[in-house]
Amino acid sequence: MEAEERKPCTAILLSAGQGKRLGADRPKQYLEVGGHPLIAYSLQCLERSPLICQIILVVGAEDIEWVQTRIVERYQCSKVTAVVPGGKERYESVWKGLAHVREKEGYVLIHDGARPFLTEEILERGYETVERWGACVAGMPSKDTVKLVGEDLTAQTTPPRDRVWTIQTPQIFSYSLIFRAYESLLQKKEIQVTDDAMVVEQESGRRVKVFEGSYRNIKVTTAEDLEVADVFLKAK
Ligand SMILES: Nc1ccn([C@@H]2O[C@H](COP(=O)(O)OP(=O)(O)OP(=O)(O)O)[C@@H](O)[C@H]2O)c(=O)n1
Ligand SMILES: C[C@](O)(CO)[C@H](O)COP(=O)(O)O
Numbered sequence: 001m002e003a004e005e006r007k008p009c010t011a012i013l014l015s016a017g018q019g020k021r022l023g024a025d026r027p028k029q030y031l032e033v034g035g036h037p038l039i040a041y042s043l044q045c046l047e048r049s050p051l052i053c054q055i056i057l058v059v060g061a062e063d064i065e066w067v068q069t070r071i072v073e074r075y076q077c078s079k080v081t082a083v084v085p086g087g088k089e090r091y092e093s094v095w096k097g098l099a100h101v102r103e104k105e106g107y108v109l110i111h112d113g114a115r116p117f118l119t120e121e122i123l124e125r126g127y128e129t130v131e132r133w134g135a136c137v138a139g140m141p142s143k144d145t146v147k148l149v150g151e152d153l154t155a156q157t158t159p160p161r162d163r164v165w166t167i168q169t170p171q172i173f174s175y176s177l178i179f180r181a182y183e184s185l186l187q188k189k190e191i192q193v194t195d196d197a198m199v200v201e202q203e204s205g206r207r208v209k210v211f212e213g214s215y216r217n218i219k220v221t222t223a224e225d226l227e228v229a230d231v232f233l234k235a236k
Contacts, residue, residue: 008053008106009127009172011046011079012097015039015059015067015113016086021222027060028220029113034233038220040075041116041233047077049120051127052109054081058097061085091193095182104175110196111170116229117216122170129211130172137172137197138213139165168213171196177204 019028029039046052057080059067064083072080082100086093094110101108107130111118122138129136142164147155173181178196181203185191193199197208220229 006051006127007131008103009051009109009130010054010056010101010103010106010175011052011109011111011170012056012058012094012101013039013043013046013111013113014086014090014093014097015057015063016093017090017114018060019114022220022226023223027063028226030063031226033116033226033229034236037071038116038229039071039113042111042113042118043071043077043080044075045118045120045123046111047075047079049123051123052079053106054102055079056081056097056100057083057113058086058093059083089191091182091185091191091199094196095186098179098182101175101179104179106175107172108175108178109170109172110178112219114220115169115217116220117214117218117232118170119214119217122213122217125211126170126172129209130174133207133209134174134177135172135197135200135206136209136211137195138168138170138217139210140168140213140215140217142166143215165210167195167197167210168217168219169195171208173200177206180204 015029022028024031030037046055068083084096086096145161146164148157150156181200184203185199200206200208220226
């Protein structure tokens with residue numbers, strides 16, 4: 001399909017986390033790895049992609065100015081139309097980003113700024129999937145056996161491994177679906193969600209399709225992940 005026939009897709013790049021599990025002196029997405037801040041890698045991939053029309057960067061309130069000059073201007077990201085403050089939890093940051101989407105007839109792609117290895121191939125696969133399903137997430141088959149474990153740390157059940165996928169970002173939805181799902185979520189008193197697909201599953205009952213991400217598309221969460229990211233970047 002020609003690019004001009006395609007619906008516009010807005011990216012929300014999440015960068016308002018504090019990186020507590022990594023415990024560096026600043027949020028992990030701003031640590032320099034391979035000569036650039038981690039956030040710069042996925043940001044540049046989104047900037048270059050013909051599939052993305054607008055980028056919304058959601059950052060800590062205290063980092064807005066720094067991100068504007070040291071990231072957006074340094075990497076000449078002309079698609080970034082808004083650098084906005086996030087919330088305490090990831091879902092709050094997504095909600096704040098959704099308020100700045102211009103193309104309400106199109107798609108919204110949500111990506112973790114702490115996942116530096118986004119590629120055009122992943123974006124292509126995601127876009128093709130969202131065109132068919134309206135809601136999709138990147139994932140990969142689990143290489144390990146997964147067990148649900150009780151509070152006493154005894155194994156309770158072992159789901160068949162060929163049905164277990166670990167879920168990544170990007171997660172892509174039609175704007176109306178994700179906006180309504182988040183609007184409904186935020187009415188709740190108790191909120192326990194760890195990704196955007198969960199919000200859609202819970203609040204709309206819609207099935208979310210999983211498409212192939214990449215085993216390289218890791219999220220930098222702990223210090224070991226930073227070492228892995230460094231190795232991947234050196235191999236590039
Ligand atoms: N309130 C939050 C929390 C997370 N994120 C973003 O969501 C992504 C995935 O979150 P995670 O790895 O959990 O990052 P942190 O919240 O920073 O990590 P931690 O839980 O260790 O503090 C990251 O790009 C992070 O910046 C966000 O925008 N707003
Ligand atoms: C959205 C996500 O990256 C999918 O793997 C993940 O759930 C984020 O979780 P975290 O608790 O913010 O690390």
